[in-house]
Amino acid sequence: MEQPPTPRKHRRRQRTVTVRKLFEGRLRIERRPPRRAYYARVCIQGKLIVKTTGETTIVAAKRVAGDWYRDLLAKARLGEDIHGKTFGEVAEKFLSYQDEVAQVSHGQRGNYHDKWSLLKPYVGAVKLSEINLKFLEDLRERRFQQSVKDKKQVSASTLKKDLIFVRLVLKHAVEREHCLDQLPAFPSFAQQKWKIVPKPRPFFNKAEYDKLKATASMRIREADNLRLREERQELYDFILMCVGGCLRVDEARNLRFKDVEIVRQGKEEVLRLQVLGKHSPDGRTAEVGFGMYGAVPAFRRIRKRRPEAKPDDPLFLHHHRDGFRELLEACKMRQTDRGKRNLKSLRPTGISLRLDLGPANPDLRALAKIVRTSPQMIHQFYDQTRPAELLDRVMGFRKTEKRSTDKTTD
Numbered sequence: 001m002e003q004p005p006t007p008r009k010h011r012r013r014q015r016t017v018t019v020r021k022l023f024e025g026r027l028r029i030e031r032r033p034p035r036r037a038y039y040a041r042v043c044i045q046g047k048l049i050v051k052t053t054g055e056t057t058i059v060a061a062k063r064v065a066g067d068w069y070r071d072l073l074a075k076a077r078l079g080e081d082i083h084g085k086t087f088g089e090v091a092e093k094f095l096s097y098q099d100e101v102a103q104v105s106h107g108q109r110g111n112y113h114d115k116w117s118l119l120k121p122y123v124g125a126v127k128l129s130e131i132n133l134k135f136l137e138d139l140r141e142r143r144f145q146q147s148v149k150d151k152k153q154v155s156a157s158t159l160k161k162d163l164i165f166v167r168l169v170l171k172h173a174v175e176r177e178h179c180l181d182q183l184p185a186f187p188s189f190a191q192q193k194w195k196i197v198p199k200p201r202p203f204f205n206k207a208e209y210d211k212l213k214a215t216a217s218m219r220i221r222e223a224d225n226l227r228l229r230e231e232r233q234e235l236y237d238f239i240l241m242c243v244g245g246c247l248r249v250d251e252a253r254n255l256r257f258k259d260v261e262i263v264r265q266g267k268e269e270v271l272r273l274q275v276l277g278k279h280s281p282d283g284r285t286a287e288v289g290f291g292m293y294g295a296v297p298a299f300r301r302i303r304k305r306r307p308e309a310k311p312d313d314p315l316f317l318h319h320h321r322d323g324f325r326e327l328l329e330a331c332k333m334r335q336t337d338r339g340k341r342n343l344k345s346l347r348p349t350g351i352s353l354r355l356d357l358g359p360a361n362p363d364l365r366a367l368a369k370i371v372r373t374s375p376q377m378i379h380q381f382y383d384q385t386r387p388a389e390l391l392d393r394v395m396g397f398r399k400t401e402k403r404s405t406d407k408t409t410d
Helices: 056-078 089-102 106-123 135-150 156-177 208-221 226-245 247-253 295-305 319-330 343-357 364-371 375-382 389-393
Strands: 017-022 029-033 040-046 047-052 260-267 268-275 287-293
Touching: 017 056, 029 056, 040 056, 089 106, 106 135, 106 156, 135 156, 135 268, 135 287, 208 226, 208 319, 208 343, 226 247, 226 268, 226 287, 226 295, 226 319, 226 343, 268 295, 268 389, 287 295, 287 364, 287 389, 343 364, 343 375, 364 375
Parallel strands: none
Antiparallel strands: 017 029, 029 040, 040 047, 260 268, 268 287
């Protein structure tokens, strides 16, 4: 029986077409359908380099390609390595190294990946040798102007974090990849345009927090169905847990029933919390936190509503972002002169209330340990009491005893 013919192996059709040869054939202008723009290709220092001209007409493409080729020749004459590593290549190795050795927390490593995805279009293809003070100043300005154009203006603090990430990658290139001799100088943020001003998240003072709780409680009673009532009840307890435990939003959402224990601290009952947050070194190791004041009855209510819950079940079933926004609008307390409040306002509320209503002259170091931050962060972002509210603590003068002015006689 005759065997069927062996099918021919499919060959990929070559689409690249050389349109022009310049500089005695050393530089070529190419078309690469379906892309409309022309490409330039050159062999220099023993390797091929291909670059898009970004132009769709041959005249403009020849001009761009010619300037690019002459620039490469000038760099080659100065002894520069045209094929040196790009920032993007080192950035990928930096991220892999950080994920492997886990020198910083799981949350911080996530921030590194987010920052790289943001900066990649700006610096991904740039050679390490091209990064200097002027390039970094231009990068800062481009990031700023692009944010203004997109109507999402970034702060000077965010721009400084951009450059911190760039510095970390370049330091990795110097110390571990050995593909860069030294770090370049970095821009200063001392000028007025780039000066960093702390912007603490708006919080609730005691009167506002009482109003928030009262409105949340009233909305529970006003709910017209069981599902909505249960959701609003959980939001109420979520608020008390976040403020009572000074919890970040993700820390509260990560809580499970086995992470919460009622213990006694002197005559008071408090919650001992295993908090999993952004400072966890591996995304699994928890920190110790404490929930006070309304956090204890809130946990008791949650446990009563869900008697069948297992130890690994999450404490909260809903995210409450929309529900909390509706609550703020019902209170007319969403917008402030410092910006808009949201769920992230609950943690600074808890810390600020401890500073204002707790013992006189609070120990910031002890408070920082309990709320899992540093005294400096408390001072800069969480101690938001206005000076007028502290005036009664410093008013008046000490009474001094009158000294006798009687003259003695010999």
